Amino acid sequence: MPVDSRGPRFGAVITTVVLAVVLVxxxxxxxxxxxxxxxQTLVFAVGALAGLRYAPYGLIFRNxxxxxxxxxxxxxxxxxxxxxxxxxxxxxGVGTIGFAAGLPVxxxxxxxxxxxxxxxxxxxxxxxxxxxxxxxxRIRPAH
Amino acid sequence: xxxxxxxxxxxxAVASATGFAMRRRQGRFAAVPVPGxxxxxxxxxxxPGSALSADDLGVxxxxxxxxxxxxxxxxxxxxxxxxLLAEVAGQRDGVTFVEIDAAERMELTRRLRIxxxxxxxxxxxxxxxxSRSSGPQRKADIVAALGRVLAPxxxxx
Numbered sequence: 001m002p003v004d005s006r007g008p009r010f011g012a013v014i015t016t017v018v019l020a021v022v023l024v025x026x027x028x029x030x031x032x033x034x035x036x037x038x039x040q041t042l043v044f045a046v047g048a049l050a051g052l053r054y055a056p057y058g059l060i061f062r063n064x065x066x067x068x069x070x071x072x073x074x075x076x077x078x079x080x081x082x083x084x085x086x087x088x089x090x091x092x093g094v095g096t097i098g099f100a101a102g103l104p105v106x107x108x109x110x111x112x113x114x115x116x117x118x119x120x121x122x123x124x125x126x127x128x129x130x131x132x133x134x135x136x137x138r139i140r141p142a143h
Numbered sequence: 144x145x146x147x148x149x150x151x152x153x154x155x156a157v158a159s160a161t162g163f164a165m166r167r168r169q170g171r172f173a174a175v176p177v178p179g180x181x182x183x184x185x186x187x188x189x190x191p192g193s194a195l196s197a198d199d200l201g202v203x204x205x206x207x208x209x210x211x212x213x214x215x216x217x218x219x220x221x222x223x224x225x226x227l228l229a230e231v232a233g234q235r236d237g238v239t240f241v242e243i244d245a246a247e248r249m250e251l252t253r254r255l256r257i258x259x260x261x262x263x264x265x266x267x268x269x270x271x272x273x274s275r276s277s278g279p280q281r282k283a284d285i286v287a288a289l290g291r292v293l294a295p296x297x298x299x300x
Binding site: 020023024025026027028076077079080081083084108112115116119120123124126127130131133134135137138 | 252
């Protein structure tokens with residue numbers, strides 16, 4: 001089912017802000033950064049596993065932002081942004097485990113990767129997570 | 144706090160530089176060197192890795208040129224690229240457009256070193272890859288890359 005292209009883009013902006021706060025917070029309190037990253041991991045998980053129509057930032061977009069913008073100017077298939085939510089879930093999840101396990105460097109590095117991907121999406125409309133699909137397929141041994 | 148801000152600044156700087164570099168490269172066709180080129184390029188056989196046959200494509204090669212797009216099901220720019228390439232090919236005689244699922248045709252993906260989608264190849268009448276580009280496509284770039292195959296001597300067709 002096609003989605004309003006502005007929805008995932010809006011979500012990427014919020015994600016960028018949240019992950020930026022995670023990174024800044026990590027300089028103050030590792031547990032606090034860990035909890036915040038955990039919350040973002042859950043947000044990614046809902047979008048990836050339940051679908052974009054249930055994605056929390058998507059709900060904000062649909063209910064609060066889109067009524068002010070008017071009808072969609074462009075739509076796109078759901079699969080690419082949903083897949084990239086899954087990639088975000090894995091990276092943010094590993095980072096969360098890092099903070100929880102007393103390995104803050106792991107947490108910071110994976111939060112940084114997730115932030116870079118979200119920022120590229122928000123600022124350049126570039127879906128880095130989408131590109132990982134083919135690279136993962138290439139790494140998998142031929143069957 | 145300061146450490147976190149520095150980390151944030153570094154990540155955003157690196158991501159911005161990456162974004163601008165990618166934006167410059169995206170959609171731009173780079174010529175693929177033909178081995179043995181220089182004299183009589185038209186007759187020079189392409190290396191096996193840089194040519195596609197009708198068997199590879201599953202359809203006959205275009206009489207003048209073939210546009211090949213590698214896509215996946217999780218590719219944000221593949222849909223718009225497909226529309227553009229089909230339109231450009233449809234407006235020209237002897238130009239065929241073929242879309243290939245990169246994940247399903249892994250042997251071709253490896254052979255041609257496809258790393259991202261969409262990747263677009265412009266083939267000459269013999270199936271030799273003359274140029275390629277990846278990322279969101281621009282019509283002017285596609286038309287220009289195609290023009291180099293249709294009129295290799297620089298003569299407008």
